[in-house]
Each structure stands twice: as structure tokens, then as C-alpha cells.
Amino acid sequence: MCVLAGRMSRLPPRPDLSWKEDGTPVDDRVGDIYFSRHNGLEEARTVFMQGCGLPDRWAGRETFTIAELGFGTGLNFLAVWESWRKTRQHGQWLHFVSFEGYPLDAGDAARALSAWPELGDLPGKLTAVWPDRAKGVQRMVRPDERLTLTLHLGEIAETLPQSRFRADAWFLDGFSPAKNDAMWAEALWPLVRERSAEGAKLGTFTVAGAVRRGLSEAGFEVEKAPGFGFKRERLEVRFAGPGVEEPDVYGLRAPARRPERVRVIGAGIAGASAARVLANRGLEVEVIEARAPASAASGNPLALVMPRLDAGDTVQARLLVDAYLAARRFYAGRAGVTETQVVHRPKDEREAERFAKLLADPPLGLENLEAMRGGVLHKGALILEPERLIAGLLDGIRVETGRAVVPGDLTDGVPTILATGQSITGLLTWLKIAGRQGQVEFATGSVETPPSAIASGHYALTNGTDRLWGATFEAWDGGELNESEAARAENMAALERLDPYWRQDAKRQDIRSRVGVRATTPDRLPLIGAVPDHEAARAVFEGVRHGQAIEADAPLMAGLYLAGGFGSRGFTWGPWAGEILAAQLLNEPAPASIGALQAVSPMRQILRDLKRGDRA
Template identity: 40%
Template structure:
């Protein structure tokens, strides 16, 4: 079984489980076991896999979505993955099947606790191991998890069950209803919860559970499911199977995607779309140079007040760090110090460190001596150590994710018979695709004249002198492969990209305000500058969604400002989900922040 919908008022902050004398994990919050003492794996296979008609239910489907209440030790998902890899349709030139799993867990256990629980069933082998190797974190929110080798994607919602169901935008083809016993955790089985399950179900979806409690039967029936009792497992005489009204369908999905823009937005888009089986063509005319510096920071925008505007960058940051871990050759440095720039920054740093939006220990408050040792000089006040933050080499990230790109300028788009056609400046056909993503940064307005983009010129400066630990202080100073990069200027409305000596001097003056010792050491160093134009929006939030007013199949990923390497990886996965009508890795309150339609349309999309 799994974790409850919400903890009692006196719930402990330590592990949600204890180990019984017989070796079984038991909930410390509700006193119920996580799985059957007879044979948890056999129970999972009988109650949930067979109860949902698997594997027959996914045959003939290119995508299959499973929802679960709740995740617990991961046993159900490990058993599902084992069955999926053995029984799914093999990969082919047309692409194979993909599995999408969404699970909810209010009180996640650690990876080591899960490993101990799952060790009882060595026959789960690689299915259990891939789950343990990519065990999700404990921060509040959604966690997107890769499961390499299984053609599967896993999203875990660490939050209350009703909040999670309201936030998820997917439609499950099958449900594992695996909360703790209704007698011990009635909150998980409320009629409102079961109605929310029904609202997140595809036509013909099947649901299975171990319990036959009357409240559960009535709740499922009231939600529209046809409910039937079936022979139970072990000492339980009966269990439930339920079927939602309607007939399962497999809607047609795009097969080809064209991405206009070759910077980090385009590269992240190519990676995310290819992972879902799309054939991707990237067009890069080298007009999006904001990703071209020798180093880039991967840090979240911090908001001490919490809420969606704090949760979005926190969740994007966690996903970016996980994906860059798969590209160790691109990582220059780990750990970034956030230095104070105002008298109240110490309080703000403490508030951020206390937030549950980040993993435990990911935001730390180091003592002044430790900060001074890392910087080579004292800080002006209390610093925040962003332990998981990174400095990456943009060129290596883009090379790994984007792949080869067509060096051509897309001058015009036209939609004909359900297909987008892309033309060059001489009106020659470049490509055809069912979907197009505009990811050209500040160049977005060329193909989408109504794009709500504000250009901001930024010049960064670097030299080959040794660098201290990465630091941010309104500006930043970070190591490159052979020196230090610092800056950057911020000039609204300026779209010129030539490097200016005056801006290098401005950057040095700004550096002196945050790291005066480093600035003094660089005073006589030869400096090199590079300018680019960032794309921002009026509310300083990105754009990730359908282009308003355009024909179907035209999307945008942009407005990332100076945080493209933090935001783009997860936002590209979100946009891929939108393109393919799949569950987003973002909760609704966060994805709503990204909708391009939030800005009033100033004009019809002229070129499209």
C-alpha cells in the first residue's frame, strides 16, 4: 500500500515508515503495511496489473497512461515496468509504444528505504533498479523522472491527493487505487477524490483496488464507473475492478516537428521531442546568439514568498540539474553562492532555504568563513549556497541535445492540408511538418509579429585569469574552461550585438560592487566581450504553448530572459506534451503561467 492523502496534525517529520519485526515496511503515520505480508509482488500483479487488464489494454496503442494513488515503495511501478518491457510493442521504424506513469505520494520515502523494501523480489531485476537509480526527490511539487531502456516516463506528485489530481492535466487509461486502508486513511478514499479520478480518466479507463469497502464502491459508482467485485488476493476474499464509460481511442498525433531556432530553447525542444519519438528538424541561422557564451549559470529565480512564481523556477531547476548530470562533459562547476545585495537579503536567503520547493539541503546558509574561503575574499553579508546549481558549457549542451541543424533562415510559414510548410527567403520549400515550434529568442517577432517579446541587450565579459567559486550578486562571476566570465549588462530595447569596450568597463565596475577583491585582481587583465539580445516578457515569465490566433500546430518556446539553461529543459518537455496531447510534467497552476494567450493579441500572426 502507500502513503496517505494528508498527515495527521502531529505527523512526525522523520521517515513515514517503520520496519516491523517480520521485515515489512509499515506506515508510521497510519499503522498500515505498504504491501501484503503474503507476497506483495503477487498481490500487485493480481490486483493492479491483471485488475486493469494489462497487458491487453495497451495493445495497439502508441501511448498508454497509468495513474496511481499512491507511490509508496514503488513496487507497483516496478512490477508495471517489468511487464511493460516484456509485453509492449517492439520499436519499429514508425516508432514504438511509450508508457506514461503519474503517481501521487504525500509522504515520500528515501531511495535506500525503497531499495530495502524492493530487495525482497530480485526477479524484478532491471525494472526495480532503473526506478531506484532515478528515485524521485522529496521536494513539494511534480517530479519528472527518466526511465532509460523502458520507453517510459514517470511523473511523481509530492503533495496532497486532491491538490495533485486537480493539478494534473492528463487522462489515465488505467488507475492503481492503492492508498492505505480506507478504515485507517479515509481521506484518500473520499467521494471528492474518486470524482477527481474519474475526471482525469480517458474514455473506457479501468481502475483497480484491493478494497471492497462500501464507501469506495459507492464513490466509484457515483463518479460514473461500472464497479464489479472480483476474487481477492491472499486472505482478502474480494477486490474491485471498475470501468469508466466510453470507448478507448488512439488519437492521431504529429510525427514530424520543425524547430526554428538553434539556441538552448531549440536544443532543449529537440531533445524532449525526440525522446517522445518525434522526428525533429532544427533550423539555425545563427540569429539566436544568447546561448553562445563560454559559460552559463543554471540557477533558479528565487522568490522568498513562495507560490507558483517560486515553484516554477524551482521545479525547472531540479529537472535541469538532473538532465545536465547526464552530460558530465558539459559541467564546468557545481555549487553557486548567492551573495547579498540589500540589507534584507539575509532574511530572504533564510526564507528560501526553509522552503519545501527544493530538496532538503539544496539551499544552505554557510558560515562567513566558509564563504570567504570559497570566494577568496569576505562577502558583504549572509550568503545562500545553492548547492545543486551549476555552471555549464553552452556549446556542449547544444551539441548534445540539438544534434545537426539546417543552416537556413525560415522566412515564411504556411499551413496546407494539416501540414506546415517552411520556406526560405527565396520562397523555396525547406521542410514540411505537422507541428512547428518557434524558439528563436529575440527573433520570434519575425515569424510572429504579435509576439509579446521585449529585447534586452546583454554583454558579458571574460578573461583568462583564475576564477573563484561561482557567485551571483545581481550580476555574476563564474569560471569558464580557462578563466572567468562576469557581467552582464542589461539594456532594454537595444538590439545591437557588437561588443563594446565601455560595456566591459561597466561589467568590471559592477563586479567591484559584489566581489571587490576579484575586480581588483582583474583591473589590468585583457578583457573580451560578447553581446547578445535576450528575449523577455512584460511579466518576466516565459512563453510555452500554442501561438494565439494561429492555425493548429504552431507553438512557441521563448521569453526565457537570462535563465534559458535553467528553464528550457523542463519547459520543452511541457511543450512536447502539449504537442502530443500527453500529460505535462508541470502542475496546472504552473503551466498556466506560461500560456502565450495571457497577453492580449495585438495583431493576427502576419507571417503565419
């Protein structure tokens, strides 16, 4: 398991914020202002947009990507958004990628941006989806305006190397180089070059000699231009390119041509999430489902989305947080989604120790996670009604039900996403996925109650008159699924431990059971991404068995992608997986770190087998 280096705290630090008398925000940590209250917006338009040739350069482009070092209050992004609204042409999409080590609170951002009433509703739209306090990658998607904002939160020396995208324009907007050297370090400029598209332009307010030299040595053409305000000069920078492609060991590279049509096989939460994300990007999407939507593992009457938080600061721990926050943002405002809090108590002494470590150095801020006697309180968790939710996600998308996959579905040149849960092993027999049988109990109560959730190994949910509790986690032999009295007894005993009152109330109701199979990987991480050609990949990377580092492209099954192995957290993984697949299919900035993309890539199973000396 990869452990991340960094600060003592897992939370990104807040700036040491103060305010001048005129309302200008200042970070006293570096002794510099975020912008001038008198001309900050005009500076954003002149130094960064004009300096990068915008909006003219995105005219006629199907997609355009802007990257920024230093998100701050989001003022530069709003200047871009305002211009994009006025100039965007039909079918275009804009991506904005930004890096921030000391994120503001939403309230402070709103206060700072109140200086610009001419931006209309845009500051409110941004602060309404302001990033949560957590290190990692968070994305805002506005399908109605064909716009994405991807934020990398954490130290720039860690986040920039772990990012994956190619920018057509860069805004270099950290605090002054004399006061914030980390954002202008010489080691960053080769990383900026690697993430620059051919012909990319860069704009910045500084003309510091170290910055000019660093950019020039990294391969950029650097010129001084007339400055803005009290600054006599600024820099305009160009990358002639082309960029260098690194070997694609994990199969992360986008296809050569952007598809107009995509097929999704499976209409559970994995397939429905991917279908919705891709349809929102403007693609023609067809969904094939052998049974009916939300009829297999995604078909319980209620589902719970709550975070799985690890005590250590690892790639895996961070991607669990990223996926949870992505799910919350994706589900917000949809039918069949209710916000709640989860009282989470440790199930044993070992978990109690983990909780203690977690609370001593939490990965989420107080707006999401709070200590409580005997456990933790998860704020902003979600109770879902899967049937309603999935129906809404598939609304307007062509869905064929009651038909099985035929060979032509996988070989006709249409990019195809396999999202069929445990049955995926019938198509890809080499995948390491184990089926785990799970049973839940549910009932309709006589009293309507507020949404509520309790967890401790098992969980119990109530939403109005609906009650659900469980779930068992049993080995499955591949045979017929049957409800069992033993599983019901286990769930009833668990409910007694969770809350005796709920147990007594349940005994008065007509209790029903439901059984499903969860597709689970050995490392408990999902499989998201392009499907490798198993035999060819083992041949290409054979040297890995002998400790060799093989730098080669992973051989892939043409046009075949996977969203599976979600285990018991399908409703958490689904939206995040959809965004990852959209980014790969459409050559967009990745909504996750490189480490996270590799950790969930299907290719990882082949490489791991080779390293262990396992036979095919």
C-alpha cells in the same frame, strides 16, 4: 499572483517511517505498512496489473497511460516497468503518472525495494533518479525504454485537480481507507473520472463500502473480485465513458492527430532542448537556424543553472522549482555539464529579507538548499558549456543553418515550434516581449581550478581555466549590439564585490566581452505552448473586457507553437518547455500543473490585455 492553499510547510512532509523485524516499512503516522515483504510484489501484479488487464491491454497501443494514487516505494511502478520490458512492442510508449503526499527518501526507498532482488537493476535505476524533496511535478524520462514517470508531490486534494492527463488504467493504492481517508475521499472520484479515458479500468485492494459507493456515484462500474493473500475480495472497476472535454481557454489541447514530423525554428537552448525531447520520442525533427547553433543569446562560453526561489508559495514559485529540477535531470551526464555549488549572497537589504523568509520555509530540501552565513548555498547547480551542450543535443538531428524562415515553413501543415528568442516578435508582432541587452566578461586563467560559482545580483563562474562573470541587464532599442566600456566597468565592479581575489586574477588576463539580447516578458515568465490567433481570440473573448467569464476554446494558429520569452534563464526553462511541448503535441500527461500551464501559455497575454482593457 495565485497563492496556493496548503500546509504550513512548503516542503512535502516525510512519512513517520519505521521498520518491522522482517524489513517491512511502516508509516506510523497512519499505522499501516507499505506492502507485505512476503507478497508485496505479487500483490502489485495481481491486484493492480491483473485487475486492470495488464499487460494485455497495452498490446497494440501506440501509447498507454497508467495513473496511481499512492506512489510509496515505487513497487507498483517497478512491477509495471518489469512487465513493460518483456512485452513492449516496437514504437510503443508507456506513461505512468503517480501522486504522493509523503514522499520517501531515496535511501529508504532503496532499503524497502531491496526485498525484491528478482527486479534486477530496476530498483537502482529508479532510486538513481528519485524525486527531490519539493512540492510540484517531477518527471523521469527513459527514451531507451520508451517510458515516462510523472510524479505529483503534495496533498492529493491539491495535486489531483491540478493534473492534466487521461488514464487507461488506475491503481488505487493509498493506505487503508480506515487509516488514510484523504486518499479515498468522495470528492476524488469525479476527478478520477474526468482523467479517465473511455474504457479505463481501475484496480484496488479495498472493498470498503464508501469507496464502492463513491466510485459508482461518479459513473464507474464496480465489481468485486477474488482477493489476494489474506484479503477475501478486491475491486475491479471500469469507466464506460466517454470523458467530457472542458473548454480549452488557454489552448492546451493536443492536436487531433499525432504528428510524425516536427519543425523547430531556432538552434539556441530553447530550440535544441525541444528538438532533443521530440527526437527522443521517436519523431522526425528538423531544425532551421538563421545563423549557427548556440550563436545568439545561448552562445556565452559558460552558463549557470541555479534556482530562482521565491519566498511565497505561489503557482509561479512552484513552476520555477519544477523547471530547475527538470533542467538538472535533463542535463545530467551530458557533455559540457559540470555540477557545482553556488554561494548566493543577498545583493541588498530587501533581498536579505527575502532570503530569511525563504530559509524559514524553504521550497527545497537540505540536499539542495542550505543556509550559510550571509546567504544561501545552492547544491547541485550546474555550470554549462553551451556550445558543447547544444551540439550534443542536436546530434543526429537534421539542422539547416544559414537560412531564414519563409512563409511556407509556417503553413505547410508540419507542426512548427518557434524558438527564435527576441526575433520572434518579427513573426508575432502582438506578443509582449522586450529585448534586454546583457554583457558578460570572460577570460582564460593561468591556474586550473575546481568548478565554482558565486552570485549576488551578478555572478561569477570558474571551470578549469575558464572564467566568466556578469551580467548587465540593460534596455535595448533594437539596434546593433555593441560591447561597451560602461558595461565592462559595471561587471568588473560587481566582480570586486563578489570576490576581490577573482577580481585581481581577472586583471592579469586577457579579458574579452560578449553581448546578447534576452527576450523578456512583462511578468518574467516564459511563453510555452500553442500560438493563438490574436485577432480571432480577442473577438471570441471580448466579453472578458467587461468582466464576463467566457468558456470557449481559444482560436489557434494551426500547427504553430512557441518556446520563448526565457529572459536570462534560458538554460533553466529550455528542458521543461521541451517536455511541455512534447506532451501537448503527442497528447501525453502534462509534466506540469494546470496552473503552471496557464501561467506560461501565450494565450495568457491576450486574456490579460482584455481584462485590463488594453487595445489591440
